[in-house]
Amino acid sequence: RAKSEGGGVHHFFEKGMDRHAQRRRDMEIDLRHALANGEFELHYQPLVDLAQDRIVSFEALLRWKHPEKGMISPADFIPVAEDIGLIVPLGEWVLREACTQASAWPSDIKVAVNLSAAQFRSRNLTQAVFTALAQSGLSPLRLELEITESIFLADSEANLAILHQLREFGVRISMDDFGTGYSSLSYLRSFPFDKIKIDRSFVRDLAERPDCVAIIRAISGLGRSLNISTTAEGVETVDQLDWLRAEGCTEVQGFLFSAARPASEVSALLGKFGDHASKAA
Numbered sequence: 001r002a003k004s005e006g007g008g009v010h011h012f013f014e015k016g017m018d019r020h021a022q023r024r025r026d027m028e029i030d031l032r033h034a035l036a037n038g039e040f041e042l043h044y045q046p047l048v049d050l051a052q053d054r055i056v057s058f059e060a061l062l063r064w065k066h067p068e069k070g071m072i073s074p075a076d077f078i079p080v081a082e083d084i085g086l087i088v089p090l091g092e093w094v095l096r097e098a099c100t101q102a103s104a105w106p107s108d109i110k111v112a113v114n115l116s117a118a119q120f121r122s123r124n125l126t127q128a129v130f131t132a133l134a135q136s137g138l139s140p141l142r143l144e145l146e147i148t149e150s151i152f153l154a155d156s157e158a159n160l161a162i163l164h165q166l167r168e169f170g171v172r173i174s175m176d177d178f179g180t181g182y183s184s185l186s187y188l189r190s191f192p193f194d195k196i197k198i199d200r201s202f203v204r205d206l207a208e209r210p211d212c213v214a215i216i217r218a219i220s221g222l223g224r225s226l227n228i229s230t231t232a233e234g235v236e237t238v239d240q241l242d243w244l245r246a247e248g249c250t251e252v253q254g255f256l257f258s259a260a261r262p263a264s265e266v267s268a269l270l271g272k273f274g275d276h277a278s279k280a281a
């Protein structure tokens with residue numbers, strides 16, 4: 001009896017695994033065609049500078065419009081794209097598309113592009129960034145590249161060399177999701193980042209949790225003394241905005257202002273938040 005029960009559990013578990021593996025295989029197959037089929041799109045979310053009270057940049061966020069399944073989140077497909085090696089051509093497409101679209105915006109507005117550690121491993125990243133800038137005519141000063149600490153977990157010497165090369169073009173480098181990793185602090189010593197993006201998890205609990213206030217205060221203080229700007233991610237309420245302003249964060253980004261929107265809506269967002277952004281929110 002015990003054996004058959006065990007078998008039942010095992011069978012159930014296997015079925016679940018099968019479904020998961022099947023979904024994963026389907027996604028791999030669909031992903032391989034998605035780039036050529038033009039199923040990817042970039043949406044743009046504003047970053048608002050608090051001292052200037054206006055939009056200073058837009059973060060490009062990748063969207064996959066699956067022909068049958070609809071919109072699929074980057075959190076779901078980017079890890080798969082990394083595993084099958086698609087992230088390199090896809091990342092190059094993102095760089096080209098973001099630089100081309102940003103070159104049509106007012107010249108004081110920057111664009112931020114997320115990079116995956118796999119793009120660093122490809123050894124083609126500096127060339128891809130250079131090509132995207134050259135083909136679009138976008139000034140390197142208007143391009144911000146967002147990296148996470150994952151690039152320091154392996155090949156950190158080689159990856160640091162790449163970061164330094166990128167910086168020599170004049171491109172800005174931001175540390176994304178700051179505070180979520182093991183030793184975010186030590187990475188600030190290994191590279192002169194231009195911007196720290198404080199992870200959304202600290203902002204979310206600001207009102208209820210004094211420890212989150214203390215952490216945000218410490219990070220923005222650190223930014224001030226190291227001359228690095230600090231962007232708070234995931235700002236959803238006026239309350240959070242007031243806290244972040246009081247703690248001296250330099251920029252905010254979140255649904256309070258806008259979620260990521262299609263490129264066609266960038267000029268409307270600039271009209272709404274291009275000036276006196278916090279009053280409009």
Ligand code: C2E
Pocket residue numbers: 045060061062073074075078094114115116146176177200233234235236253254255256259260
């Ligand atoms: P991220 O770079 O930290 O981007 C911020 C994420 O937070 C975005 O999710 C954004 O839509 C979401 N967000 C912004 N404001 C708010 C808010 O007020 N509340 C809440 N709840 N969420 C907010 P998204 O677009 O789903 O992207 C998820 C992650 O996927 C990104 O995190 C980034 O790591 C990755 N990603 C997106 N586009 C690309 C890309 O082109 N290349 C690479 N390598 N990764 C990308």
Ligand code: MG
Pocket residue numbers: 059114146176
């Ligand atoms: Mg980002």
Ligand code: MG
Pocket residue numbers: 176177197199200233
């Ligand atoms: Mg982030």
Ligand code: MG
Pocket residue numbers: 177
């Ligand atoms: Mg993130």
